[in-house]
Amino acid sequence: QQKAEDVLPYLNDRCVYLVGMMGSGKTTVGKIIAEVLGYSFFDSDKLVEQSVGIPSVAEIFQVHSEAFFRDNESEVLRDLSSMHRLIVATGGGAVIRPINWSYMRKGLTIWLDVPLDALARRIAAVGTASRPLLHQESGDPYAKRPMPNLQHFLNKEWIHMLMLMPEYPLKILHSNKDIMM
Numbered sequence: 201q202q203k204a205e206d207v208l209p210y211l212n213d214r215c216v217y218l219v220g221m222m223g224s225g226k227t228t229v230g231k232i233i234a235e236v237l238g239y240s241f242f243d244s245d246k247l248v249e250q251s252v253g254i255p256s257v258a259e260i261f262q263v264h265s266e267a268f269f270r271d272n273e274s275e276v277l278r279d280l281s282s283m284h285r286l287i288v289a290t291g292g293g294a295v296i297r298p299i300n301w302s303y304m305r306k307g308l309t310i311w312l313d314v315p316l317d318a319l320a321r322r323i324a325a326v327g328t329a330s331r332p333l334l335h336q337e338s339g340d341p342y343a344k345r346p347m348p349n350l351q352h353f354l355n356k357e358w359i360h361m362l363m364l365m366p367e368y369p370l371k372i373l374h375s376n377k378d379i380m381m
């Protein structure tokens with residue numbers, strides 16, 4: 201609570217955008233930070249699903265296209281950028297479009313950095329059916345296309361902070377909120 205009180209004046213009601221690779225923990229971490237700060241939590245993928253009326257990102261890619269999903273994602277991020285006191289877990293691919301940077305830079309952006317092998321383990325644990333980018337082509341999509349990994353974005357001035365996320369047993373992650381701040 202003390203740390204939250206230290207951070208809140210610095211944030212000055214700005215939104216916090218969590219960015220990073222698929223499975224890096226944006227939702228998990230975002231909900232904890234929102235609870236600690238007393239901010240509202242939003243998941244931009246979920247908002248796109250609601251606005252399009254299709255219940256999963258994988259289905260939106262299938263029924264329409266990735267470009268359609270990205271257009272809607274940009275609209276969602278634009279709308280969120282005029283709001284305050286939100287913690288936003290963005291989609292793993294949101295950082296690909298420069299227009300999204302201009303929305304997110306109005307708040308504070310935090311890149312969650314997780315080693316690739318940990319990401320692979322997490323994604324494998326829940327299966328890849330809900331991961332459209334892993335189904336687009338054979339081979340390793342993280343290697344084949346310009347995936348939003350840290351090397352591409354570290355020098356961007358709109359990434360304000362880097363949070364190195366070690367593997368935590370989830371019980372510890374949720375019970376010791378101090379490690380987030």
Ligand SMILES: Nc1ncnc2c1ncn2[C@@H]1O[C@H](COP(=O)(O)OP(=O)(O)OP(=O)(O)O)[C@@H](O)[C@H]1O
Pocket residue numbers: 220221222223224225226227228229245289290291292322326365366367368369370373
């Ligand atoms: N620090 C952590 N240590 C161990 N497991 C974690 C950690 N953070 C998240 N996880 C686990 O990794 C998985 C992915 O987490 P989460 O859904 O929060 O990621 P995300 O970045 O929001 O993913 P998405 O690409 O779906 O938006 C979940 O099963 C979650 O429980």
Ligand SMILES: O=C(O)C1=C[C@@H](O)[C@@H](O)[C@H](O)C1
Pocket residue numbers: 222245257290291292293294330331332333334
């Ligand atoms: O899981 C996936 O494959 C994806 C989910 C969304 O976050 C998208 O932003 C991402 O580009 C693709």
